[in-house]
Amino acid sequence: xxxxxxxxxxxxxxxxxxxxxxxxxxxxxxxxxxxxxxxxxxxxxxxxxxxxxxxxxxxxxxxxxxxxxxxxxxxxxxxxxxxxxxxxxxxxxxxxxxxxxxxxxxxxxxxxxxxxxxxxxxxxxxxxxxxxxxxxxxxxxxxxxxxxxxxxxxxxxxxxxxxxxxxxxxxxxxxxxxxxxxxxxxxxxxxxxxxxxxxxxxxxxxxxxxxxxxxxxxxxxxxxxxxxxxxxxxxxxxxxxxxxxxxxxxxxxxxxxxxxxxxxxxxxxxxxxxxxxxxxxxxxxxxxxxxxxxxxxxxxxxxxxxxxxxxxxxxxxxxxxxxxxxxxxxxxxxxxxxxxxxxxxxxxxxxxxxxxxxxxxxxxxxxxxxxxxxxxxxxxxxxxxxxxxxxxxxxxxxxxxxxxxxxxxxxxxxxxxxxxxxxxxxxxxxxxxxxxxxxxxxxxxxxxxxxxxxxxxxxxxxxxx
Amino acid sequence: xxxxxxxxxxxxxxxxxxxxxxxxxxxxxxxxxxxxxxxxxxxxxxxxxxxxxxxxxxxxxxxxxxxxxxxxxxxxxxxxxxxxxxxxxxxxxxxxxxxxxxxxxxxxxxxxxxxxxxxxxxxxxxxxxxxxxxxxxxxxxxxxxxxxxxxxxxxxxxxxxxxxxxxxxxxxxxxxxxxxxxxxxxxxxxxxxxxxxxxxxxxxxxxxxxxxxxxxxxxxxxxxxxxxxxxxxxxxxxxxxxxxxxxxxxxxxxxxxxxxxxxxxxxxxxxxxxxxxxxxxxxxxxxxxxxxxxxxxxxxxxxxxxxxxxxxxxxxxxxxxxxxxxxxxxxxxxxxxxxxxxxxxxxxxxxxxxxxxxxxxxxxxxxxxxxxxxxxxxxxxxxxxxxxxxxxxxxxxxxxxxxxxxxxxxxxxxxxxxxxxxxxxxxxxxxxxxxxxxxxxxx
Numbered sequence: 024x025x026x027x028x029x030x031x032x033x034x035x036x037x038x039x040x041x042x043x044x045x046x047x048x049x050x051x052x053x054x055x056x057x058x059x060x061x062x063x064x065x066x067x068x069x070x071x072x073x074x075x076x077x078x079x080x081x082x083x084x085x086x087x088x089x090x091x092x093x094x095x096x097x098x099x100x101x102x103x104x105x106x107x108x109x110x111x112x113x114x115x116x117x118x119x120x121x122x123x124x125x126x127x128x129x130x131x132x133x134x135x136x137x138x139x140x141x142x143x144x145x146x147x148x149x150x151x152x153x154x155x156x157x158x159x160x161x162x163x164x165x166x167x168x169x170x171x172x173x174x175x176x177x178x179x180x181x182x183x184x185x186x187x188x189x190x191x192x193x194x195x196x197x198x199x200x201x202x203x204x205x206x207x208x209x210x211x212x213x214x215x216x217x218x219x220x221x222x223x224x225x226x227x228x229x230x231x232x233x234x235x236x237x238x239x240x241x242x243x244x245x246x247x248x249x250x251x252x253x254x255x256x257x258x259x260x261x262x263x264x265x266x267x268x269x270x271x272x273x274x275x276x277x278x279x280x281x282x283x284x285x286x287x288x289x290x291x292x293x294x295x296x297x298x299x300x301x302x303x304x305x306x307x308x309x310x311x312x313x314x315x316x317x318x319x320x321x322x323x324x325x326x327x328x329x330x331x332x333x334x335x336x337x338x339x340x341x342x343x344x345x346x347x348x349x350x351x352x353x354x355x356x357x358x359x360x361x362x363x364x365x366x367x368x369x370x371x372x373x374x375x376x377x378x379x380x381x382x383x384x385x386x387x388x389x390x391x392x393x394x395x396x397x398x399x400x401x402x403x404x405x406x407x408x409x410x411x412x413x414x415x416x417x418x419x420x421x422x423x424x425x426x427x428x429x430x431x432x433x434x435x436x437x438x439x440x441x442x443x444x445x446x447x448x449x450x451x452x453x454x455x456x457x458x459x460x461x462x463x464x465x466x467x468x469x470x471x472x473x474x475x476x477x478x479x480x481x482x483x484x485x486x487x488x
Numbered sequence: 489x490x491x492x493x494x495x496x497x498x499x500x501x502x503x504x505x506x507x508x509x510x511x512x513x514x515x516x517x518x519x520x521x522x523x524x525x526x527x528x529x530x531x532x533x534x535x536x537x538x539x540x541x542x543x544x545x546x547x548x549x550x551x552x553x554x555x556x557x558x559x560x561x562x563x564x565x566x567x568x569x570x571x572x573x574x575x576x577x578x579x580x581x582x583x584x585x586x587x588x589x590x591x592x593x594x595x596x597x598x599x600x601x602x603x604x605x606x607x608x609x610x611x612x613x614x615x616x617x618x619x620x621x622x623x624x625x626x627x628x629x630x631x632x633x634x635x636x637x638x639x640x641x642x643x644x645x646x647x648x649x650x651x652x653x654x655x656x657x658x659x660x661x662x663x664x665x666x667x668x669x670x671x672x673x674x675x676x677x678x679x680x681x682x683x684x685x686x687x688x689x690x691x692x693x694x695x696x697x698x699x700x701x702x703x704x705x706x707x708x709x710x711x712x713x714x715x716x717x718x719x720x721x722x723x724x725x726x727x728x729x730x731x732x733x734x735x736x737x738x739x740x741x742x743x744x745x746x747x748x749x750x751x752x753x754x755x756x757x758x759x760x761x762x763x764x765x766x767x768x769x770x771x772x773x774x775x776x777x778x779x780x781x782x783x784x785x786x787x788x789x790x791x792x793x794x795x796x797x798x799x800x801x802x803x804x805x806x807x808x809x810x811x812x813x814x815x816x817x818x819x820x821x822x823x824x825x826x827x828x829x830x831x832x833x834x835x836x837x838x839x840x841x842x843x844x845x846x847x848x849x850x851x852x853x854x855x856x857x858x859x860x861x862x863x864x865x866x867x868x869x870x871x872x873x874x875x876x877x878x879x880x881x882x883x884x885x886x887x888x889x890x891x892x893x894x895x896x897x898x899x900x901x902x903x904x905x906x907x908x909x910x911x912x913x914x915x916x917x918x919x920x921x922x923x924x925x926x927x928x929x930x931x
Contacts, residue, residue: 027567030600038593039549039576046550068612068643069516070526074554077880086884088861093518094644099616105517113519116490117862125529125600129548130612130644164548165577165613235888236930238865240489252922407571 027429033411041406043351043428044377046164049075051126051199052089053200057224058180059245060121060155062114064090066103066138067128082444083203083452088240090114094130103131104141111145113447115154118240123249124180126172132461134162156248160185167269168378170353170385171202175269177282179225184251185269185290191215191256193219193470195292195314197283199264199299199355199455200443204458210457221250221257223282228252231452255290259316262296264355265379295368297346299355300457301365301465303332305390309458328459336367336465342488344368347471348417348422349430350444351409351423354383354402358390358420360441361398363462365391371470372416375404406430420472425451437472441465491866493520499858501842504851510842512857515647521860523808524883525836528611528642529555530651534731535607535639535899537682538710539563539888542603543578544573546590546621547611549644557900560684564709569722573597574613577613579580587621590868594628594636596810599811605635607658613706616641635712637661644663649730649836659706660714663739666716674769675701679736680728681752683708684898687905691752694906700765707732709730719743723768725750725761728756730811730836752905753913754821755786785907790852793825799922803874808856808864808882812845818877818896819848825914830871861885875921890929891918 025246047067053076055063065072072091076185079087092103092110107125114123125138138159145151160179162172177197189270196213198206206227213220228244237360237425260283268279286292295316306329310321346369350360354376370430379402388395401408421431422439425447431438446453455461474488492500498511518523525660528545532555535543541885545552551572561568575593577586590608596607606628610621621638629636638659641651666805676695681688690706695702724736724747736747748768750761759782766775805827812834819829824893829849833856834841854867865885868876876886879897888892894916896904904913 025565025567027570028601034596034600036593036596036600037575037589038544039552039574039595041556041572042549042553042574044549045553046548048737049550068526068528068642069522069524069549069647070529072521073523073525073881074550078554080884084884084887086861086888088521090519090521091516093516093520093522094612094802095515096645099644109517110519113493113495113517114521117493117519117521119489128612129550129577129582130616131614136906138635163579163582164550165579165582168549169865232888232891234929238869238889240862241867286497296689402613432852 029433030411031414039405041295042411043375043405044168044376044424045078047162047167047169047172047175048126048128048164049078050169050200051124051160051162051176052079053226054176054180054224055124055126055232056087057226057245058122058124058251060120061245062088062090062120062123062241064092064110064114064123064125065123065128066092066107066136067094067130069093070390071128078444081446084449085230085232086242087230099130099134102134103136104144107138107141108145108148108151111154111157112151120155120241122158124176125157125159126162126176127159127331128162129164132161146199159398166431170266171269174267174281178269178280178285180223181254181282181285184248185255185286186252187290188253190258190298191253193257195254195257195260195283195286196220196222197260197262197267198222199267199456200353201263201299202454203227204453204455205461208455208458208460209276212271212313212325215322216317216319217315218313218319219252220294222246223251223254230479243406254286255292257292260286260294261312261316262294263299265296265298265386266354266378266382267356290336291320298362298386299359301359302366303336304366305359305362306459306462313327325459328463332459332463332466335466339466341366342470342473346419349373349375349409349413349416349418349421350422351404351427354378354380356442357383357401358386359456360389361402362385363465365393365395367466368393370394370420371398373401373409374413375400375401375409377404422469436475480481492863493517494521494892499856500863501846501855502716503849503853503875507628510855510863512842513838514858516858521862522628522858523860524646524858527646527651527654528609528641528643530648530731531609531639531641532651533559534652534655534707536706537561537563538570538607538712539569540566540711541569542573542601542606543609544575544585544594544597544606545609545611546614546619547573547577548613549574549576551611553608558903559682560900561682561898562686562709564689565711568601568603571740582613582617585617586614587624588760590619590624591628594624595632597918598628598634603634604663605637607628607637607639609639612643615645618636635662647836649894652731653734655890656732656738658740659735662712662715662750662862663735664715664719664743666718669717669720671703671717672701674699674771674774675703675721677703678763679724679726680745681705682898684901685901686902687752687909690903690906690908691697694762694781695765697781698762698766699774700772709824711753719745721745723747723765725765728811728813730813742762743871749813751817753814753817753909755789755824755907755910756820757817758910774833776900789907789911793914796918797824797826799918803827803921804871805875805877806831806868806871806873808833808859808876808878810835814896816841816844819845820881821910821913824910825917827875827917829853830873831856831867833857835872840850865889875917878914890926892917892923892926894920
C-alpha cells in the first residue's frame with residue numbers, strides 16, 4: 024500500500040484539494056436545528072439533504088432529519104414550487120413541526136427560485152391551512168462557506184420572528200457555531216449571572232440528546248419561537264465571534280449585517296461583540312461584558328475557575344513554550360485558538376481557513392500580541408495547501424477538526440481535535456472550548472499532547488514529567 | 489402524526505397481510521426524508537475505488553467535501569483516489585461559465601499528480617449553467633495524452649441508480665482499450681465489489697485457490713490499465729447487481745461475455761459464488777477444489793459460529809441497506825446465527841429483489857422500499873428488534889432506542905464478506921446485541 028500522494032513542492036492551484044470548508048446549506052441546517060420544533064428543508068436535489076445529514080450524524084451521533092424538495096429534471100426546467108409544496112405538506116404531516124426553515128442550494132439559486140414568494144403562495148393556498156411558521160434563507164453553495172450559511176440563517180430567523188416591543192430586562196446571546204457542550208456551558212454561566220437570556224441558535228439538546236425512551240421525530244430543545252419574537256426587546260446582545268456578518272443588499276456594494284448588528288440597528292439592542300472566549304484574555308473580555316451588561320460581579324465560581332486555569336498555566340508553561348502549532352478551521356475558531364495559543368507561549372506558524380472574509384490576518388494580529396505579526400495566515404485554503412506548507416514549517420502539532428488527521432499522520436505529530444467535524448472519534452459534540460472551563464480542558468490536552476509525544480519518542484521512557 | 493405518508497403506503501409491505509404488491513424503483517417523495525442520495529452519489533460510490541485515477545468533481549464545494557475519503561474501499565497500491573479534488577465553483581464561475589476553471593483545474597491536477605486517467609463528475613449546477621464538460625474533457629485528453637472521462641452525474645437527473653449507469657457509461661469507454669493483453673485461462677472480472685476492508689483480497693484468494701484468475705475488480709482495488717483489459721475475461725461475476733448490471737449487460741452485448749449474479753455474504757452465498765464460477769467453466773478439477781475449499785472453511789467456521797448462535801438464537805433483526813441484493817444475503821446470514829429478520833428494506837431494490845425477499849422471509853415481516861427515519865423507527869419499535877443492520881444514517885435510530893447495531897455500509901472497517909467475514913459479522917452482531925450497556929435502557 025502506497026502513501027496518499029503529497030507534492031514535495033508548492034505551486035498554485037485553482038482547484039481545491041481536500042476542502043477545508045463545507046457548503047452553505049450545511050451551516051443553515053445547523054442553525055435551523057437550533058430552533059425549537061423546527062425542521063430544515065433543503066430546496067434542491069435529494070443528495071444535498073442526504074449528504075449533509077450523513078455528515079452531521081457522523082459528528083453529532085444523533086438522528087438529524089433534513090427533508091428535501093427533491094428536484095427532478097422537470098423541476099429544474101419548470102421551477103420548484105410544486106415540489107416545495109409537497110415537501111412542506113409531507114414534513115408538516117410527518118413531523119408536526121412548529122416551524123420549517125427552507126435553505127436554498129446552488130441548483131435552486133441558479134434557476135432563479137424566489138423561495139420567499141413561493142412560501143407565501145403556498146401559505147395562501149387554503150388547502151395548506153395547517154402549515155407551521157415558514158422561513159427561508161438564501162444559501163447558494165457557490166458563495167462562501169458553511170459559516171455564511173449559518174450566520175445568514177441566524178439573521179433571517181431574527182428578521183422573520185423578532186417583533187417591535189418595548190425594552191425588557193433581558194439580553195440575547197449569539198454563541199456562533201460552537202459545540203452543544205459549549206452552548207450548555209454558556210447557559211450555565213448565564214444562569215449563574217442570573218440574567219434572563221435568549222440564546223440563538225440553541226442546538227445544545229437537539230444535536231446532543233440524552234437517550235430516549237421513545238423516538239422523537241423532532242428532538243426536544245432549541246430556542247422557542249416565543250423567545251425569538253422577543254429578541255427585539257432585549258437591552259443588549261452578546262455576540263461571540265467577529266466573522267458573523269453576511270452581505271445584504273448586493274448590487275450597490277451592500278452592507279455587512281449579522282443577527283446581532285441587525286437587532287442593534289433595527290431594534291436598538293446594543294451589541295457587545297467579542298472573539299470566541301478561548302484562553303485567559305478572551306475569557307476575561309467575555310466575562311467583563313457579562314458583568315457589565317448584567318450589572319453583577321463575576322460569580323465566585325468563575326473567579327475560582329479562572330484562578331485554577333492560571334495555576335495550570337504555571338504548571339504547564341515549560342512543556343509548551345516555543346512549540347509550533349498549525350491551526351485550521353472556521354475563521355472564528357482559528358482566531359480564538361490563535362489568541363489562546365499565543366498567550367500560553369506557543370508559536371502559531373500557520374493559521375488556515377477555507378473561508379475568505381479578508382479580515383482574518385488583521386484580527387489575528389490584533390489578538391495575538393506575542394507572535395501575531397509573524398503568523399502565516401492562509402485564507403481560502405485547503406488541506407493540501409496546509410499539508411504542503413507543513414513540509415517547510417515543521418509544526419509540533421496540529422489543532423483543528425478530524426479532517427487534518429492524515430496530515431498529522433504524514434508528519435507523525437499529534438492532532439488535537441477540536442471543532443467540526445470530528446468524524447474519527449466519539450464525543451465531538453461534547454468538547455468544551457469556551458470559558459475558563461473549556462480553556463482548562465483544552466490547555467490540559469495541549470500540554471499533555473506535547474508531553475505524551477516526548478514520552479512516546481523517548482528511548483528511555485519515564486514515569487515522571 | 490402519520491405513521492406512513494399516504495403516497496408511500498404502497499412501498500411498504502407486510503408479508504401475509506398486505507394485499508398490494510410492493511411498489512419500487514420510484515423517485516423519492518419530496519419531504520419524505522429519504523435515506524437515498526442523488527445521481528452524483530451513485531456515480532461517485534462506484535468509481536471512487538479506482539485508485540490510480542484522478543477524480544475531479546466539477547461544481548461548488550459541497551459535493552466534493554461530503555465525499556472525501558468516506559469509503560472503506562482499500563487500494564493495495566496507489567492512493568490517489570483518497571484525495572478530494574473540486575473545481576470549487578464560485579459565483580463568478582456560475583455567471584460566466586465554469587469551463588475555463590474546469591480546463592485549468594484538470595490540466596494542473598493531471599500535471600501535478602500524473603494519474604492514469606481522469607474522471608470528471610458533473611454536478612447539479614453544471615447541467616444548469618450549460619458547461620460543455622465533454623468538450624473540455626476531449627481537449628484536455630488530447631493535450632495531456634490520457635483518458636479524461638466525463639461522468640454525467642447531475643444530482644437532479646434521476647436517482648442514485650442513474651448515477652450507477654453514469655459510472656458504467658464512463659467505465660465502458662475504458663473497457664476494451666487494451667487489446668494486446670492475453671488473458672490466462674479461467675479469467676473472470678469481479679463487478680460490484682468495492683474491496684471494503686479488503687474484502688476483495690479475500691475473494692481473490694478463494695478464486696485463486698480454485699484456479700480462477702481475476703483480471704480486474706474494476707471498482708474494487710481498481711486500476712485503469714486492468715479495466716482496459718476487462719473484455720478479455722470469460723465471464724463477469726457481478727455482486728451488488730444494482731450498480732454494475734449496466735456494464736455487465738453492455739459487455740455481454742459488445743464482447744459476448746456472459747455474467748452471473750452472486751453475493752459474497754454468508755456461507756451459502758459465498759459457496760455458491762465459487763460453485764457457479766466453477767460450473768461455468770465446466771471444469772471438474774476446479775469444482776472439486778471449490779468443494780474442498782468450502783468444506784475446509786466450513787469445518788472451522790461452523791464450530792466457531794456455534795457459540796454466537798447459541799447466544800443469539802431467536803433474536804430479531806431489522807435490515808435497511810442500499811441494495812436489496814445485499815439484504816437477501818443478510819437475511820440468510822442472520823439465520824446462520826439463529827436470528828430472524830422481521831423488517832427488511834433497501835434504498836434501490838427492484839421487483840425481483842423484493843419478490844425474493846418475500847419468499848425468503850417469514851409471515852409478518854415488513855418489507856420496505858426507499859424508507860425514512862420516521863418509518864424505520866416505527867417499524868423497529870413495532871417489531872421489538874434486538875439488532876438493526878444499516879449505515880451511518882440508520883445508526884442513531886437504533887442507538888437512540890437502545891438497540892444493537894451492525895454497520896453494513898461503505899464506511900465499514902470490518903470485512904464482512906466471505907467465510908472469514910461471516911465470522912466477523914457474527915462477532916460484530918454478538919458484540920452489539922449482547923452488550924451489557926443495554927441493561928440501562930428502558931425498552
